[in-house]
Amino acid sequence: MGMTNTPTAAPVSPAGAADPSRWLRVHHPRASAAARLVCFPHAGGTANAFTALSAALPEDVELLAVQYPGRQDRRGEPCAQDLSELASGVAQALAGYDDRPLFLLGHSMGALVAFETARLLEERGTVARLFVSAARPPAQDWQEPDLSLVGDEELTAGLRRLGGIPEPLLADPEIAAEILRLLRADHRALLRHRCAPDTRVAAPVTVLLASADPKNSLEQMADWARHTAGGHEVAALSGGHFSLLERPGESAPPLTRRIREDLARPAAAAASAAPDAEPLADLVRELMMEGLAGRTPRLSTDLTALEAAAGEVMAPEAFAYVSGTAGSGATGRANRTAFDRRQLLPRMLRGTRRTDTSVTLFGQRLPVPVLLAPLAAQQVAHPEGESATARAAAATGVPMVVSTFASRTLEEVAGAAGDHPRWFQLYLPSDRAVGESLVRRAEASGYGAIVVTVDATHLGFRPAELDSGYSPFLRGTGIANFTGDPAFRAGLPADADATQAVLRWAQISTDPTLTWEDLAWLRGLTRLPLLVKGVLHPDDARLALEHGADGVVVSTHGGRQLDGGVSSLDALPAVRAAAGADVPVLMDSGVRTGSDVVKALALGADAVLYGRPYVYGLGLDGQRGVEHVLRCLLTDLGLALALTGCASLADVGPHLLANGDRR
Structure with a gap:
């Protein structure tokens, strides 16, 4: 899904990264951006799916779009056999991107890849927040059919009902065949994915839920709370399953608001921890x-x-x-x-100029x-x-x-x-x-x-x-x-x-x-x-x-x-x-x-x-x-x-x- 003949964006190659050019695309470079939003496509999707969203983001947020193997400029590579393979590749490609806060966003199947990538990246402590769009939680049965058993006409009709792909693309036999090939390959990886019910990321999770999405409901999204130790919230979008991609102007505000609020917190914390601060005496x-x-x-x-x-x-x-x-x-x-x-x-003379009152309960x-x-x-x-x-x-x-x-x-x-x-x-x-x-x-x-x-x-x-x-x-x-x-x-x-x-x-x-x-x-x-x-x-x-x-x-x-x-x-x-x-x-x-x-x-x-x-x-x-x-x-x-x-x-x-x- 989302396949076009549009040329792919330029690969990105920061110093020290493990060959990121295979995995990451930047549509609108923003050298002075304060944060990066890494976006993971849906099944059958490509990095181009996030071009419009990239343009809709403000200048202080740079979008990096993930390109899975087996499509567009990576067509010569085999498609991934499972989602952990994709997560591992993206996590390695992001090794050189620790100079600014990283936010991850996954759409549909991409949410699971983003979740698994966050788990790997958190070993380095580099994920500020995880956004998941139009996706059920990772331990839940997505109830997806085996697309190898679904004929081309039936599958194409289903894509039309779901939306997200312009009709001229589905009407082109060559492009439609490529879309179905990628969709089936990605679904095979999705069906193999397994996640334990108690698997969590430390980062907070924001669930982006479209009001008219026929595949997902608020009740199904509730289980995302079980997969994070950092808190969970739901942000409502209008439209259907592909609202995030089809209405980027409406999707960008909740993303950028949350990113900017998260960016402000470390600065406030750093200010309160400055050497000349005396937090115990503030109210007095x-x-x-x-x-x-x-x-x-x-x-x-x-x-x-x-x-x-x-x-x-x-x-x-x-x-x-x-x-x-x-x-x-x-x-x-x-x-x-x-x-x-x-x-x-x-007790006296213990040098306790400031005290740490934080406590960990149930992983939070x-x-x-x-x-x-x-x-x-x-x-x-x-x-x-x-x-x-x-x-x-x-x-x-x-x-x-x-x-x-x-x-x-x-x-x-x-x-x-x-x-x-x-x-x-x-x-x-x-x-x-x-x-x-x-x-x-x-x-x-x-x-x-x-x-x-x-x-x-x-x-x-x-x-x-x-x-x-x-x-x-x-x-x-x-x-x-x-x-x-x-x-x-x-x-x-x-x-x-x-x-x-x-x-x-x-x-x-x-x-x-x-x-x-x-x-x-x-x-x-x-x-x-x-x-x-x-x-x-x-x-x-x-x-x-x-x-x-x-x-x-x-x-x-x-x-x-x-x-x-x-x-x-x-x-x-x-x-x-x-x-x-x-x-x-x-x-x-x-x-x-x-x-x-x-x-x-x-x-x-x-x-x-x-x-x-x-x-x-x-x-x-x-x-x-x-x-x-x-x-x-x-x-x-x-x-x-x-x-x-x-x-x-x-x-x-x-x-x-x-x-x-x-x-």
Whole structure:
């Protein structure tokens, strides 16, 4: 496909490359380009397929088009027998192109070649992002027929239906015969391709999906999330299967926007790591300079004071919902007491001018060991709800865990978060079709993990909510992921009103009959990392792992479920011991300050989920309030690490705690 008699572009030959002239073509040389986009053709395609796209790109992006063997000026060479052969050739040809960031783009079959090439190039760390267009994920069965069994007329008719090849070319017997020869040869290589389900690239992946593509759907594209440790997003294009090539003017903007954003990040990171930078003091210095000008912060920097401040501005029933705990509040108090009871031992003169707070979870490097906990119905605190929180999380570099009971759909929150890391928290409904639909939507929207909550199959006895007679859900807030779900809507009458939707939500939203076997069912449903949230007993940690969990979250649900229960921090060491050293263990409940985070890490947590304070910030000042809370927390965390002599999280351990505080 895409064969023409147009002369091929000039080969490219940088110094030190392993004969790139056989593999790479440049249509529009741009010597001053800041980045290169390497494009891989579809089955039967040639480097010429990307001529128009090359012209549509701005001057700061140079396009290198891959030329497979067996066509045009490489017609004398045999076509590749498998896709790994193509990937190996391109990776070697790109050896001399490490002077500028490399972005890879593959169309249809070319997406698989680009994916395999990225895996090879990442041994040198040279892939900034992978774009995949009109292509199902590499471990998925593409359900392609054996074209050697399809006659010429039938195959040509199929090409006409799919588009992408001008009719005059298909009408020319000689050109049409060449197109079919290449198409069949490339399909033989495609049919031989095999990829394990857990095969990943480190680079982020952007899926380019055309709205009228008859071969691919959003649901099929969801599995790309499983093949990257760097995050995944979907960019919509108009048109059909060959939209990328037929509408280059429309395809170029999402490509160049993402390339330019990715190029800006290393520059920003380099600036923050400059020798004269003092990142630990940034917020402190900023606030002190504001003080010299007579200005004080809109919100207190005392993160333990935000609850009282939010209580002054939030509606009483909304504040009762957010702040309330179970029964007498004993578990909530125990969560804070557990942190207060433990003391950190400072260490001096360790040269910790700056600290590395990054952590790797499930193969993905996160900037901080803090994720926003999945708090439901955030619209009770602010009209923008989770969308404002997602923007604040992205602005401060804190990953977000989005609740099933969010007041905005998971797709809306994903849109607000952009390409920032995010996980999806799941309350498994009693209607399994709805549960599966929620998981599939999370996969398609770029969520990097599923966090299934197991400690709320029965609602805790919460006097603050009961005394006010207030439930946001029964008033339609916090059920957006259900009312917008096709499987949920399928269970409603066609003319169902809001009341009927709420009643159905109340019937199926949680399932008190859940057992560990249901976790095994969920494990079989998705390849995303799966965490179990609400574990406090070491035996439950073992059972979670036995039934397919990849990690656990030690949690008391913020003290909102069982009154008089053990605190999360006290339960953490035993759960860590039961899970083993290599299993990600997170914790929440009671975390308020940067020192609290360090104490949790010292007792065995890999990261913490941070809850109520950011919602108080949301209620006090919307997105700006959440950003303020998170900036304060992360500054406090960095300083706590530095003052205990830790240059990175690898230095944190039980030795940071005073004697008797390590249990």
